[in-house]
Amino acid sequence: MEAIAILLIITPMILPIALKAGIDPLHLGIVMSFNLTIGLVTAPFGSIMFVMSGISRTSNYEFSKEVWPFILILVGRLIMITYVPPIVTILPDLLMGLQ
Numbered sequence: 001m002e003a004i005a006i007l008l009i010i011t012p013m014i015l016p017i018a019l020k021a022g023i024d025p026l027h028l029g030i031v032m033s034f035n036l037t038i039g040l041v042t043a044p045f046g047s048i049m050f051v052m053s054g055i056s057r058t059s060n061y062e063f064s065k066e067v068w069p070f071i072l073i074l075v076g077r078l079i080m081i082t083y084v085p086p087i088v089t090i091l092p093d094l095l096m097g098l099q
Contacts, residue, residue, distance in 0.1 A: 002047065003036040026092060027085045034081060038074050041067060 011032070018028045040048040043064050053063045081088050 003033075003040060006036060007032065024085060024089055027081075027088050030088050031078070031082050034074070034078050038071065038078065041074075042071060 011029075014032075015025065015028065019025065040046050043049060043060060049060060049063055049067075053060050056063070086093075
């Protein structure tokens, strides 16, 4: 599925649960978007992978082999922003004031 469709379907189901658990909606949205970004690049159903393989005229296997270092970096960042929410929310908190 495309990222927009996934966000439109999943967000209304997850948001009320996240709010009751005390998760900031901004933080939830960024984590969901980051997860979808990783999913769009990775095999076997990543649509960006298919597009980039077609543009560069390489096989999906070659593309996957070359993109793994970047995926590992993205997963590392995802772990950071998931478990340390102030990384994501510090600027909005400074601009809007802590609530």
